[in-house]
Amino acid sequence: xxxxxxxxxxNAIAPNDPIGFKFDLIKNSNKKLAYNIxxxxxxxxxxxxxxxxxxxxxxxxxxxxxxxxVESKSFKIYIQSYRNYGIFHEEAVMKVGVDLFxxxxxxxxxxxxxxxxxxxxxxxVFWQSSKKPNNLxxxxxxxxxxxxxxx
Numbered sequence: 001x002x003x004x005x006x007x008x009x010x011n012a013i014a015p016n017d018p019i020g021f022k023f024d025l026i027k028n029s030n031k032k033l034a035y036n037i038x039x040x041x042x043x044x045x046x047x048x049x050x051x052x053x054x055x056x057x058x059x060x061x062x063x064x065x066x067x068x069x070v071e072s073k074s075f076k077i078y079i080q081s082y083r084n085y086g087i088f089h090e091e092a093v094m095k096v097g098v099d100l101f102x103x104x105x106x107x108x109x110x111x112x113x114x115x116x117x118x119x120x121x122x123x124x125v126f127w128q129s130s131k132k133p134n135n136l137x138x139x140x141x142x143x144x145x146x147x148x149x150x151x
Contacts (some may be wrong), residue, residue, distance in 0.1 A: 007074045014080035021078050023103045024071035037136045038062050041079055049086030057115040063139055064107040091117045093125035108133050112141050
């Protein structure tokens with residue numbers, strides 16, 4: 001069921017940075033069905049690499065799995081590894097997206113990152129792997145940013 005279990009059922013400490021992190025994966029037992037999985041990270045934090053001030057954001061990830069699912073505890077540990085890591089918003093969203101995409105190799109993948117304003121300017125970053133699949137319920141992100149950070 002799991003491949004190379006590192007963290008599930010074990011005490012795990014978040015690494016100091018996300019470089020080279022390997023996710024625990026779960027075999028998709030519903031491969032014959034097309035369905036969407038949403039991961040919502042409501043408290044994403046990282047450090048500005050210039051000012052060393054904390055940055056706060058929300059990440060929304062949708063994916064249509066193929067053979068593998070990401071195991072949620074390893075995903076949480078990975079996200080925690082950004083807490084004291086210096087990285088710009090755009091780079092953080094793309095790194096999370098690409099790392100997860102390469103690991104699970106889904107049919108389709110999308111990530112949205114909404115960050116609290118810095119100097120009055122919010123930064124939102126979006127990436128998806130391809131066109132959205134048809135005949136599958138994938139919630140829209142439209143107007144989502146207006147509900148965040150008192151924008």
